Amino acid sequence: MHEIKSAGLKGLGVFAKTFIPRGTRIFSEAPLLAISPGQNAGDIYSASRSLSSDDRRRFLGLSTHVTNELKIMRWSQAVWYTLTHTLSSLFRREKGIGAMSWPNPKEHVTIISIFRNNAFNLGASSAFQQAVFPKISRINHSCVPNAQGNFHDELGRFNIHATRDIETGEELTLNYLQELGAAREVRQERLMSGYGFSCECTACDMSSSKGRDSEKRRVKMHEELAKYVEEVAGGSVQSSEAELEAVQRFIRLLEGERIAGRELSSLYLEAAKLNEGHGKLKEALHCAERGLEIDRDCLGIDHPLYQNSLKAVDDLRRLQ
Template identity: 40%
Template sequence: ARMLYEVRVAANKGLGLFAKLPIPRGTRILAEKPLVALRSGQRPSDILGYAKKLDEKSREQLLGLSWHPGSGIKRLGRWSEALGWAVRNRRTKAIDATMKAASSSAAYELALFPVIARINHSCLPNAQANYHPLHRTFNVHATRDIPAGEEVSINYLPEVGQLQGQRVAKLEEGYGFTCNCPACDLSTNAGKEGEQSRKETRDSMKETRADMPARERQEWLREREIEALNLMLDMYRREDIVGREVASIYYHLARLQSSGDAFDDALTNARVGLRLEEDCLGADHPEYLVAL
């Protein structure tokens, strides 16, 4: 069986993960167990002990994540320092997978997923990574149809609706790179339009009516929120932003609509949310199944 992806040089971004075959939306691209994992109470420097016990291939993989030059065990020592530093500063992509694992499983405090660490960021990603606490694997699913040769990307930021300036600042501070994805490139019309609709969506949520009677106001607020959520979801549809965070917005909208007795709309939106979530937990590619 052929692999669905390969790791190779991505222009200006170091290494990246690329689709080798067409990958339909909803397909699992890979599932990865941590290469090394530290439990609660262990320190980043304890990684050194684990690394010494790894087989040669895994150790090379681990060393490959370092930006520190050097060789052999000396390089390992530096690597563990680098990890300690990175954990404090949240500098590397590897650390992002680490943090996600830590927050979704009590078993691991720190865990390193070396292939997933190679996936670059986009504010308009075509994949999503989710930690599966029972299998203790990180799973990456295609959230859009990905043609062969396209780079696989995930969103490093937890929220999807931030303005370009906020996203760029967070990515620079947290990961040390400047995002130049299509949403962050404000020199294009698509970039400008996306940014404009983000601003409008945010502004539409600011308005309040403190002067209204309480009951009327509650109703009014619900309608306003429904309007704002619809605006936001229109924007995500235009930019093809999907994934579980967007699914949760559809669920929230469905709840608001059902509390306002708009049951048909609520059902429609709940189904859209479910469909988006299925894409992030979904099916396996035939080539992937053969490889298992």
Template identity: 30%
Template sequence: MADVPASRDGLYTIKPITGKGRGFVAASKISKGTRILLEVPLLKTPDSTGDISSAETIVLREVKSLTKDQQRAFFALQNVQGRRCTPVLGIVMTNMLPLGASNSGGLFLEASRINHSCQPNAQHAWNDDLGHMTVHALRDIDADHEITISYISGVSIGYAERQRHLMEAFSFACVCELCSLPLTARNDSDYRLDQVRSIEDAATDLDQVLDHPAKSLSQVHQIFELLEVQGICDISIARACFIAFQIAAMVGDKARAKVFAERAYAARKVLAGDDNPTTIEFKHLAERPVDYHLYGKSMKCYDDSWEAPRGICGEDLENWLWSTDEWSRYSSS
């Protein structure tokens, strides 16, 4: 296993937050991209798609294997499930954080205490290489401000659906900044989030990308505009950059694919660190976009010497990046 780089001590304190029990509060100003927390799971929970009785058996076995102090800490965690299940399973269901793309989860004594916001200022991410959960600042966080993560991370859903999910899974009504918007502003926000989700669905549809790559990339451009207006700086940015990379790679546009992969890498580094396996993969694709398994799947627009215009930056770079008239010429020839 790789060396485990420590988070910086003294970045946060865990203290009572009005209406939320206890939560994380920044002890001093935390800069964007800072690793706030690095924590090994107290226990891992099985694939959540399995049946509940076998899940309980596995969790009970894990809890029994803990030391007495760890068991005390485990039973001190919140349980919002009430009589819907046993206390042990209730604690796990209330506090579990996902371990990457798998359906398994982990229970963390500290990370589990970070409260939710639908517009969070921090991001949790499982690092499979390190065997630790990481939490990074998504933007600068001032001293004495609460540190929040999203329990429905990176999912663009509207107010009503968010509230329903949070009530069902965690038994609370969210009153975060986004959920407290006046009705008109909330409806506008819901409309943008709905747009983001439907565009993501379309732009990741392989058949559509293969048939209409220029249209797909133009749709991803709209996602960035919507995310900016919405003030979202979470994992959605890295995902949109990667979708743009995939489209450019599939048409064999090495130069644009490289720029999008560099942006996906930079966004991913902020939220998960340079040592996260996905960040490392994005870094490699930024160096060698042609190694992507779908590279040139739609067509090969350019040869391998194709590079972005030298010295281009700012608005000129953006204009070049999103202008894909050349793709149409290649696809119709």
């Protein structure tokens, strides 16, 4: 269904070998190296030392990028870790607890740089905070991605689903950024400082009308979001009518950007709740069914979040 091959200046990338319909589970991988919530750079290095030799080779073969700023930060983390690890090693030896191998700051910087360049955030409720995957970490970024990854805690796997139809030969892409609808300048700055590249996707191409229109929509989305947050904080948005209107505007902006996935399904499910609160049961069901359809495509029917959405739809169907 897919192959890993050269993506030109991006390094390697993943490409569709056949037509991949929306909703297809393209990958389902267990982490190669992961950290749990609350763990830090020192834990990444420690975890790397427990990898089997095959997994270590796979990990070290992933791409890396170290900006000067990150280099300084990682060196300081490495030195700190080395110091604390060395002290604890000496302490263990003194207590006869058993020898630990000596850490190596240069190796530490390499490991952390690879980890940071390839790790995906798995969400606040996941058993893992961030993880690197053998093949999924070969997927490049786009601000208008055609796939989305969601961690399935019970399976212990990161699943990548096609969020729209993907043509044969098309590159598979994910969104590396957290913030929804950020302007081009902000996206470029984050991608350059975090990953060392300048994005040239259709939303970033200001020489095309498509790119310029996309930018206008995202700036509008950002402004609306800021205005909405301010109004809520100031107490001027008190009616759920106004909230519903704001949610619907975000939905239109995301759909205009062809951004599908959990961001969009969550908005539809929120709109369903607000409509239900107004007694508009038909509209509520329509929104919940749309949210469920998007969840099916980006999560799969075995995901607990899909099951929650299904329950919301069933409850609304009973109320009709």
